[in-house]
Amino acid sequence: MTSLGKLARPSGGLAMVAMDQRESLRAMLGALTPAPVPDSDLTKFKIAVATELGKYASGFLIDRTYGFDQVLTDRLLPPTCGLILAADRLRHPPEGGPVVETSIDEELNPVHLRERGVVAMKLLLVWRPDENRDRRLAMAAEFVRRCDEAGLLSIVEGVVRPRSDLDFDHLQVEAAAELGALRPSLYKAQVPRRGIDPAQVGRVCERISAAVPVPWVVLSQGVTIEDFPTAVRTACQAGASGFLAGRAIWSDTLADPTPLLRSRSVDRLKALAELVDSSARPWQEAAA
Numbered sequence: 001m002t003s004l005g006k007l008a009r010p011s012g013g014l015a016m017v018a019m020d021q022r023e024s025l026r027a028m029l030g031a032l033t034p035a036p037v038p039d040s041d042l043t044k045f046k047i048a049v050a051t052e053l054g055k056y057a058s059g060f061l062i063d064r065t066y067g068f069d070q071v072l073t074d075r076l077l078p079p080t081c082g083l084i085l086a087a088d089r090l091r092h093p094p095e096g097g098p099v100v101e102t103s104i105d106e107e108l109n110p111v112h113l114r115e116r117g118v119v120a121m122k123l124l125l126v127w128r129p130d131e132n133r134d135r136r137l138a139m140a141a142e143f144v145r146r147c148d149e150a151g152l153l154s155i156v157e158g159v160v161r162p163r164s165d166l167d168f169d170h171l172q173v174e175a176a177a178e179l180g181a182l183r184p185s186l187y188k189a190q191v192p193r194r195g196i197d198p199a200q201v202g203r204v205c206e207r208i209s210a211a212v213p214v215p216w217v218v219l220s221q222g223v224t225i226e227d228f229p230t231a232v233r234t235a236c237q238a239g240a241s242g243f244l245a246g247r248a249i250w251s252d253t254l255a256d257p258t259p260l261l262r263s264r265s266v267d268r269l270k271a272l273a274e275l276v277d278s279s280a281r282p283w284q285e286a287a288a
Contacts, residue, residue, distance in 0.1 A: 002153050004185060004215060004283040006082040006119040007059035012282025014186075014217050014242030015273035016059030017249060019046050020086035020122070022066065024098075029254055042066040045257055049250055050076040052261040056269045057081050061122055061244060064108065072117055084155065084244075085113060087121040087143060098161075099126060104143055110150030120153035120185065122244075127158045127175035137178060144184050155244070156180075157188035157219065165193055169200075173207045180212035186283075187216040188244055195223040195231035202238045209239025215286035216240055220248035225268070232272055236279040241286050243272065 008014050021028075022042070029037045029045065046067035054060050054077040061084040062068050068085065070076070077083055087108055091101040102124050110121065123143040125136050140156050147154035158175035162168030172192060180187050192204035208216060218235045220228050220243065228248035236242065249269055253260035 002114075002119050002151055004153060004287065007084070007153065007186075008242075008283055009058045009273060009277060011277040011280070012241070012284050013236070013273075013276035013280030014058055014215075014244065014283060015056075015269070015276045016061065016084070016217070016242070016244040017049065017053050017057040017269065018061045018219065018244050018246035019049050019067075019250075020061045020063040021246060022063055022090060023092050028251065032255055039066065043070070045254065047071070047076070048257040048261060049265075052258065053249070053265055053269055054078065054081045056266060056273065058242075058273075059084055059120070059244065061086060061246075064105070082119040083117055084120040084122055084153075085118050086124075088124045090124070099124065099159075101126060101132075104139060104146075110146050110152055114150050114152050118152065120155055121147055122155040122157060122188070124157045124159060125175075125179065127160050127171065127179070129171070129174075137182075140179055140184075141182050144182050147185070153185040155186045155188055156182065156184040159190060159221075165200075168192065169204050169207075172204060173211050176208045176216070177211035180214055180216070183214060185214065186241075187212050187214055188219055189216055190221065191218045191223045191228075191231045191235065195227040195234075198230055198234045201231060201234045205235045205238035205240060209281075215281070215283040217242045217244050219243070220245035223248055225249075225252060229272060229275060233275050233279050236276060236281065239281050239286070241283045242276040242280045245272075 043066040059082045063086040088102045144154045160171040
């Protein structure tokens with residue numbers, strides 16, 4: 001069985017880049033041009049991120065549609081950066097906007113993916129207390145089972161849709177407890193309170209750490225580039241093992257990716273990795 005060491009830094013912390021955004025990335029690119037954004041533009045950006053940031057990340061997450069095959073064929077990631085594939089199909093509302101529902105991508109063959117060099121798969125779930133709650137939990141359990149049987153790491157990402165900050169806190173801990181109980185290799189959570197109030201962020205992260213029996217990391221959606229380093233430090237000091245983040249690392253490089261990734265994102269990622277080394281709970285300790 002593959003261990004989280006495949007996605008970790010020597011310190012035991014995880015400093016991973018997420019590049020599996022699909023229609024949300026198209027919308028971000030579309031904000032820069034009046035013309036429709038073709039699929040090739042999504043792939044081009046993802047390849048630029050893999051090329052420029054892969055050497056500084058301990059893991060790299062991508063979807064199968066835009067750039068996955070090229071990342072493998074061109075060997076864009078060094079041995080120190082584990083390849084993670086998104087195993088989720090995302091459903092957006094007709095008018096656009098955030099993901100409203102997900103399902104497992106049945107076209108993926110986990111054993112074949114492991115043979116090609118993938119070390120982990122990730123499943124996003126939109127967690128809400130509605131009539132589909134049991135179905136989502138069963139789907140997550142099936143995903144973990146498939147990964148285990150194929151010798152792949154499983155990353156479960158529980159994203160909540162809060163009505164208020166207090167509702168956000170409650171749902172995050174509830175989602176972490178229920179999904180973490182399935183024993184994925186790694187749990188991925190939003191930064192509580194969008195990272196705005198470090199004291200509150202720390203308190204909720206401590207509750208997540210107590211609720212999740214496996215290592216966990218934060219994502220960056222909803223947190224500004226400026227606030228994310230403090231959020232990572234706070235989460236790690238409260239028991240997180242690092243981050244798996246995209247927007248807070250590369251969202252200001254869309255206009256001219258390669259030079260901007262080099263001049264902005266590389267140092268940003270290096271600094272975040274140093275934060276993880278100094279403050280994260282090593283995955284070995286969290287998994288014990």
